[in-house]
Amino acid sequence: MKLVIGIVRPEKVNDVLHSLYRAKVRGLSMTRVQGHGGELDRVETYRGTTVRMGLAEKVRFEIAVSDEFVDPTIDALCEGGRTGAVGDGKIFVVPLERVVRIRTGESDDSAVTPVGAA
Ligand SMILES: Nc1ncnc2c1ncn2[C@@H]1O[C@H](COP(=O)(O)OP(=O)(O)OP(=O)(O)O)[C@@H](O)[C@H]1O
Ligand SMILES: [Mg+2]
Numbered sequence: 001m002k003l004v005i006g007i008v009r010p011e012k013v014n015d016v017l018h019s020l021y022r023a024k025v026r027g028l029s030m031t032r033v034q035g036h037g038g039e040l041d042r043v044e045t046y047r048g049t050t051v052r053m054g055l056a057e058k059v060r061f062e063i064a065v066s067d068e069f070v071d072p073t074i075d076a077l078c079e080g081g082r083t084g085a086v087g088d089g090k091i092f093v094v095p096l097e098r099v100v101r102i103r104t105g106e107s108d109d110s111a112v113t114p115v116g117a118a
Contacts, residue, residue, distance in 0.1 A: 001096040001112060004073045006061040007035065008081035008089040013059050019080030023072040027112065029062045037087065056087060064099055066109045
């Protein structure tokens with residue numbers, strides 16, 4: 001199992017959700033975050049003055065998946081999140097030790113697999 005963390009542009013969230021749904025990925029969390037990638041200083045003009053914008057608004061997806069879903073999840077994040085311009089975001093894949101579904105007490109693969117799926 002892996003925790004796939006995808007940081008994307010807020011305006012691409014709906015595209016990412018559609019791509020994940022098409023890839024049959026079920027179960028995710030999303031939070032708004034601020035960050036920066038390679039570019040340390042983002043300079044923008046605001047009301048005629050040039051200001052340094054420290055951090056960019058992004059959305060962070062956290063998706064726990066069984067191993068077979070790692071690549072489809074990454075593909076879906078890339079497909080839904082890409083514009084081709086700098087700042088499209090990044091994906092981190094982290095080993096996941098344990099998952100528990102609270103309602104049933106199921107662990108691990110049966111807990112990340114949606115109810116009703118084989
Ligand atoms: N090394 C990192 N660790 C943690 N978060 C990161 C890292 N790199 C990027 N992020 C997060 O991803 C967001 C988007 O990063 P961004 O797409 O600008 O990465 P990049 O490496 O600069 O790629 P690009 O050249 O396409 O801009 C950042 O605002 C930050 O929230
Ligand atoms: Mg960048």
